[in-house]
Amino acid sequence: MSRFPATRLRRLRQSPAVRSLVRETSLEARQLVLPMFVREGLSEPSPIASMPGVVQHSLDSLRAAAVDAAEAGIGGVMLFGIPEVRDAEGSGADDPDGILNVATSAVAAEVGDALVVQTDLCLDEFTDHGHCGVLTASGAVDNDATLERYRSMALAQARSGSRLLGLSGMMDGQVAAIREVLDAEGFDDALLLAYSAKYASAFYGPFREAVDSQLKGDRRTYQMDPGNRREGVREALFDVDEGADIVMVKPAMSFLDVLREVRDTVDVPVWAYQVSGEYAMIEAASANGWIDRRAAILESLMSIRRAGADAVLTYWAGEAARWLRSL
Numbered sequence: 065m066s067r068f069p070a071t072r073l074r075r076l077r078q079s080p081a082v083r084s085l086v087r088e089t090s091l092e093a094r095q096l097v098l099p100m101f102v103r104e105g106l107s108e109p110s111p112i113a114s115m116p117g118v119v120q121h122s123l124d125s126l127r128a129a130a131v132d133a134a135e136a137g138i139g140g141v142m143l144f145g146i147p148e149v150r151d152a153e154g155s156g157a158d159d160p161d162g163i164l165n166v167a168t169s170a171v172a173a174e175v176g177d178a179l180v181v182q183t184d185l186c187l188d189e190f191t192d193h194g195h196c197g198v199l200t201a202s203g204a205v206d207n208d209a210t211l212e213r214y215r216s217m218a219l220a221q222a223r224s225g226s227r228l229l230g231l232s233g234m235m236d237g238q239v240a241a242i243r244e245v246l247d248a249e250g251f252d253d254a255l256l257l258a259y260s261a262k263y264a265s266a267f268y269g270p271f272r273e274a275v276d277s278q279l280k281g282d283r284r285t286y287q288m289d290p291g292n293r294r295e296g297v298r299e300a301l302f303d304v305d306e307g308a309d310i311v312m313v314k315p316a317m318s319f320l321d322v323l324r325e326v327r328d329t330v331d332v333p334v335w336a337y338q339v340s341g342e343y344a345m346i347e348a349a350s351a352n353g354w355i356d357r358r359a360a361i362l363e364s365l366m367s368i369r370r371a372g373a374d375a376v377l378t379y380w381a382g383e384a385a386r387w388l389r390s391l
């Protein structure tokens with residue numbers, strides 16, 4: 065056994081060149097995906113107070129920002145739509161003229177295949193009650209009726225030019241239901257990203273402002289309990305079995321153990337979502353001068369990659385990509 069003084073672990077840390085040469089984990093622009101918000105009826109982008117630096121886009125500013133993201137070299141953009149009018153079924157979600165579908169066509173036309181155009185597939189932005197699905201008479205979220213809405217939404221998104229559908233609703237059987245309808249309609253190329261281990265998290269707080277969420281109460285009957293790790297792995301295995309191309313763990317930093325375990329268990333790409341609350345915490349501490357903003361952002365992204373994420377959804381995708389280019 066080699067030990068001190070023959071072995072000195074500090075030799076591996078002696079200079080930037082050596083550290084760079086032996087670093088185990090890489091962080092590259094192509095591994096980053098930028099979530100973006102587009103709001104119906106806006107003529108100018110509108111700031112989101114709890115997410116400094118992030119905006120609700122108008123259609124025009126979204127197009128320009130997508131071009132900018134492509135120039136930064138990131139892997140993709142994930143689009144979220146905020147409709148002007150909501151109803152119990154979330155009709156705006158599968159309306160070809162609904163904001164998300166219109167925005168998807170516009171972005172797809174603008175960036176082509178320079179990056180992967182992706183869409184959030186969930187009803188919560190479109191329902192007047194704010195839940196991710198439709199409700200029964202007694203107000204519970206109706207799993208199987210929601211699957212019918214998701215199938216219709218999936219077709220609308222694929223027809224609008226979305227290349228990758230982000231299944232974030234946490235309904236049982238959603239991957240199989242959507243794969244089936246897409247294949248039947250000739251969209252066998254559309255990728256499915258399953259938000260497999262999506263936890264009912266307090267760290268989604270700023271996102272609720274970002275999408276003007278109508279939710280009262282919580283999502284604990286469909287999103288996962290934060291105490292459960294084994295169940296997160298089980299969710300991922302189910303989704304792979306149903307045909308998911310990629311699985312995800314969300315949020316990222318408070319669930320890095322789940323991320324590692326899922327990465328070690330499945331053989332498909334595994335992504336993580338660095339959510340709005342993670343973003344807000346680092347931005348707020350930085351604004352107070354309490355941490356070094358750029359170093360904290362890069363360390364957070366590196367940690368998520370080290371824990372096993374092949375790619376990361378992060379609101380810093382464009383900015384981080386430009387830093388990584390100049391490193």
Ligand code: PBG
Nearest residue numbers: 186188232267268271339340341
């Ligand atoms: C659901 C969805 C949510 C987020 C992404 N997709 C909100 C929720 O589940 O309550 C949160 C993302 C974030 O906090 O950054 N459509």
